[in-house]
Amino acid sequence: MKLAILSRNGKLYSTRRLVEAARQRGHSVRVLDPLRCYMRIGSQGFALRYKGQSLAGYGAVIPRIGASITRYGNAVLHQFELMGCHTPNPSRAIAAARDKLRCHQLLAAQGIDMPVTVFGDNPDDTDDLLALLGEPPHVIKLTEGSQGRGVMLTEKPSASRSVVDALRGLYATFLMQEFIAEAGGSDIRCLVVGDEVVAAMRRQAPEGDFRANLHRGGSAEAVVLSAADAAVAVRAAKVLGLGVAGVDLVPSARGPLVLEVNASPGLEGIECSTGVDIAGRIIDFVTAEAAGAGMQSRKRVRRARAMKTEPCV
Ligand SMILES: Nc1ncnc2c1ncn2[C@@H]1O[C@H](COP(=O)(O)OP(=O)(O)OP(=O)(O)O)[C@@H](O)[C@H]1O
Ligand SMILES: [Mg+2]
Numbered sequence: 632m633k634l635a636i637l638s639r640n641g642k643l644y645s646t647r648r649l650v651e652a653a654r655q656r657g658h659s660v661r662v663l664d665p666l667r668c669y670m671r672i673g674s675q676g677f678a679l680r681y682k683g684q685s686l687a688g689y690g691a692v693i694p695r696i697g698a699s700i701t702r703y704g705n706a707v708l709h710q711f712e713l714m715g716c717h718t719p720n721p722s723r724a725i726a727a728a729r730d731k732l733r734c735h736q737l738l739a740a741q742g743i744d745m746p747v748t749v750f751g752d753n754p755d756d757t758d759d760l761l762a763l764l765g766e767p768p769h770v771i772k773l774t775e776g777s778q779g780r781g782v783m784l785t786e787k788p789s790a791s792r793s794v795v796d797a798l799r800g801l802y803a804t805f806l807m808q809e810f811i812a813e814a815g816g817s818d819i820r821c822l823v824v825g826d827e828v829v830a831a832m833r834r835q836a837p838e839g840d841f842r843a844n845l846h847r848g849g850s851a852e853a854v855v856l857s858a859a860d861a862a863v864a865v866r867a868a869k870v871l872g873l874g875v876a877g878v879d880l881v882p883s884a885r886g887p888l889v890l891e892v893n894a895s896p897g898l899e900g901i902e903c904s905t906g907v908d909i910a911g912r913i914i915d916f917v918t919a920e921a922a923g924a925g926m927q928s929r930k931r932v933r934r935a936r937a938m939k940t941e942p943c944v
């Protein structure tokens with residue numbers, strides 16, 4: 632199958648591993664920088680081009696779109712989708728996952744448990760908002776942060792208030808959460824591919840921090856998930872519509888809580904700590920889904936033809 636990986640840098644570990652796994656399995660694969668993809672859109676048809684050439688004939692596209700280019704990268708991915716190309720993570724799902732607020736709303740609506748979360752815009756409402764949240768410590772997060780950046784812990788109401796004031800002054804969008812102290816600075820990253828958690832690692836924050844992210848100096852070890860934890864992770868990915876996702880769980884007194892669902896989870900830390908060929912699992916999943924899309928894919932081709940575009944399949 633002819634595969635495309637949307638990634639800004641072919642040298643990144645996750646991109647390299649996906650290319651390697653695809654080639655090992657006999658697929659042809661090309662890394663496309665989403666910022667070099669450009670489009671002509673019109674009601675009579677589409678054109679999607681890359682460095683002067685038409686992009687066509689791809690059986691599936693695997694998005695690895697960084698947080699800094701979510702909007703443009705998603706527009707490119709959407710174009711592939713409109714042209715009938717299969718993707719495990721559709722642009723709509725990526726947009727929902729990138730926005731922690733929207734992600735929490737969607738998960739909560741399906742009864743998936745998470746830390747109590749509040750958000751509000753007007754400074755006049757801050758006291759009531761903090762009352763809704765309950766006693767500190769509080770975790771305050773930028774809605775579009777990643778790698779633990781923009782995740783803060785406040786121990787007193789006055790600290791929460793001043794962080795909120797500062798963020799409002801910067802026109803940042805954020806949310807506030809109850810701090811799950813029982814987690815003890817650890818979380819569990821579950822790598823979901825389709826209906827399965829293919830690998831999981833427990834991450835532990837370094838001394839003096841509460842954030843377990845490896846980018847913040849956390850350490851990781853492979854962990855065997857309980858069936859209940861695995862089911863929560865798979866459900867969370869499904870609620871968002873992601874075929875491939877990194878779901879962060881924190882253990883709590885009331886059971887596993889979903890912290891967030893990542894649409895482009897890094898593979899390096901989790902492949903190295905678990906030894907699982909996650910890239911291979913992703914390629915197998917994506918190509919099987921793309922090939923097995925059968926009727927659906929034929930329908931997409933017909934629709935694409937009706938719109939005078941070059942179908943990707
Ligand atoms: N409510 C909370 N209670 C306790 N710890 C938390 C809470 N929220 C976040 N943390 C800790 O902070 C870390 C970073 O938070 P979160 O996963 O929401 O941010 P992120 O920047 O999107 O991270 P990622 O790199 O995984 O995308 C978590 O892995 C967890 O260790
Ligand atoms: Mg995240």
Ligand SMILES: [Mg+2]
Nearest residue numbers: 779879890891
């Ligand atoms: Mg996280």
